[in-house]
Amino acid sequence: MKKIVLLFGVCIGAAAGAPLLARSYQALPPQGAGEPSDPVKHIVGRLDFDKYKASIKGLTQFGDRRQGTDRNRAAVVWIEARLKEYGCGNVERMRYDYQPAPAAPRGRAPGRSGQGGSTIFGNRARTGVNIDPAAQPDERLRELNSPPAVPGAREQVFCTKIGTTHPHEMYIVGAHMDGHGWGEAANDDASGTALVMELARVLSGPDIQTGRSIRFALWNNEETGLNGASAYVLQRRELQGLEQPAGSGKYPEPRWLGMIQHDMMLFDHGMPGADGRVAADQRPEADVNIEFQSGSKMADGAQRLAWALKAANERYATDYPAAVGPHMTNTDSGPFMDVVPAVSLRENERGAQIGAGWDPHWHQPTDVFSTFSDEDFRLGLNAAQTTLGALGQLAGVTLKP
Numbered sequence: 001m002k003k004i005v006l007l008f009g010v011c012i013g014a015a016a017g018a019p020l021l022a023r024s025y026q027a028l029p030p031q032g033a034g035e036p037s038d039p040v041k042h043i044v045g046r047l048d049f050d051k052y053k054a055s056i057k058g059l060t061q062f063g064d065r066r067q068g069t070d071r072n073r074a075a076v077v078w079i080e081a082r083l084k085e086y087g088c089g090n091v092e093r094m095r096y097d098y099q100p101a102p103a104a105p106r107g108r109a110p111g112r113s114g115q116g117g118s119t120i121f122g123n124r125a126r127t128g129v130n131i132d133p134a135a136q137p138d139e140r141l142r143e144l145n146s147p148p149a150v151p152g153a154r155e156q157v158f159c160t161k162i163g164t165t166h167p168h169e170m171y172i173v174g175a176h177m178d179g180h181g182w183g184e185a186a187n188d189d190a191s192g193t194a195l196v197m198e199l200a201r202v203l204s205g206p207d208i209q210t211g212r213s214i215r216f217a218l219w220n221n222e223e224t225g226l227n228g229a230s231a232y233v234l235q236r237r238e239l240q241g242l243e244q245p246a247g248s249g250k251y252p253e254p255r256w257l258g259m260i261q262h263d264m265m266l267f268d269h270g271m272p273g274a275d276g277r278v279a280a281d282q283r284p285e286a287d288v289n290i291e292f293q294s295g296s297k298m299a300d301g302a303q304r305l306a307w308a309l310k311a312a313n314e315r316y317a318t319d320y321p322a323a324v325g326p327h328m329t330n331t332d333s334g335p336f337m338d339v340v341p342a343v344s345l346r347e348n349e350r351g352a353q354i355g356a357g358w359d360p361h362w363h364q365p366t367d368v369f370s371t372f373s374d375e376d377f378r379l380g381l382n383a384a385q386t387t388l389g390a391l392g393q394l395a396g397v398t399l400k401p
Contacts, residue, residue, distance in 0.1 A: 039399045040392030044316045044385050046202045052381050055082070055194035059177070060184035060369045063141060067178045067221045068098065068149030075177055079197070079218050080157045086201040088159035088216065096231035098154045098221055118327035118351035125272040125357025129181055136182040136365040145182050156228045158217040161203050163210050163254075163395065168241050170213040170254035171395055172340075173199060173387065174229065175262040176222030176332055183367035187347075187359070192262035193218055195384045202388065203397075211396030213254045219332045222263075229332035237339060256340040258305045258394070260387055261333035265380035266372050267359045268347045278360050282375045287321045288313060288383045289346045289353075293337050294326035301341030302328075305390075309343065312389030313382075320382040327351050345383050 062075040083091045136142040175192030179185020200216040221227035239253035270283035292302035306324045313322035333342035361367040
């Protein structure tokens with residue numbers, strides 16, 4: 001039985017041919033004889049489940065990748081090398097300085113870019129950041145994560161697929177590569193980082209062209225207050241659309257058309273029970289959450305971008321549906337949201353669900369690769385299918401003959 005599709009708002013592409021909600025992953029089928037050509041479907045079919053898992057596993061070798069540490073710097077080098085290996089164009093490092101703000105008064109949390117607004121219903125479980133190394137039973141991982149963060153210079157990596165007809169316009173696709181909590185930061189946010197890297201791998205194929213440019217950005221310092229993404233906006237906002245050098249046809253910072261963030265993609269096991277425990281198995285209603293911020297200056301455009309992603313999910317995702325919500329918060333799309341339409345993809349709604357304890361591994365020693373099942377990893381791959389499908393339509397993907 002096929003899904004019944006209802007589309008609201010402005011979205012791009014038809015929703016016909018939506019896949020069955022099978023729980024056993026199947027790749028998109030090849031183009032049939034006589035079937036109208038759909039290059040987006042073709043490129044989405046190149047996403048690879050095993051490669052996605054392998055990238056997450058590769059990132060976990062650096063432990064929690066906490067900013068300001070040698071393990072974080074080693075992860076930056078590893079990400080950079082993989083992007084170059086994929087053939088992603090113009091791999092660059094962006095530098096900035098991070099000096100921690102004074103500790104907030106007791107009882108107050110440091111300010112984060114973004115606005116809340118969602119209401120928490122149902123059962124809640126406690127959340128927080130584990131700061132106790134003894135809570136990590138793996139001695140090797142405990143030792144790996146033991147060096148503390150040091151203030152100072154920071155680096156983050158991005159690369160760019162240059163558009164063939166509109167190189168001066170660009171979509172930004174992001175995830176943060178740092179974590180904390182004395183685990184491996186497998187879900188938060190190796191799952192998002194590996195997703196963006198998988199999109200970069202596919203779209204860097206030598207036979208793929210896009211009309212508009214796409215930038216793949218792996219932010220640093222998310223866990224300290226979205227500092228890496230904020231530094232990018234501060235340093236590069238005024239450079240948008242400037243041809244350098246004049247007449248060269250080169251645009252170091254194309255004009256931003258939209259920003260799509262990915263943060264925690266794997267775990268949707270439902271609400272905690274009355275005892276505060278979350279189910280061991282993925283819930284039947286598991287989905288990809290797409291959020292925009294209704295209080296942002298670019299809310300109208302962000303909502304249209306969210307619905308375009310929803311429509312792409314209906315057309316190209318193989319296993320999981322998507323839901324759209326208006327309460328984007330506490331994510332690296334926050335610094336962009338008053339400048340350009342910005343959305344965030346997650347496993348759950350950030351405020352009402354993750355904030356209420358729907359993911360017991362969030363910032364905990366249990367956020368390690370072995371915690372998650374293939375169903376969990378497939379949820380992340382379906383988010384990749386959703387974003388790649390939307391980008392293929394928005395940026396105008398074509399295949400060379």
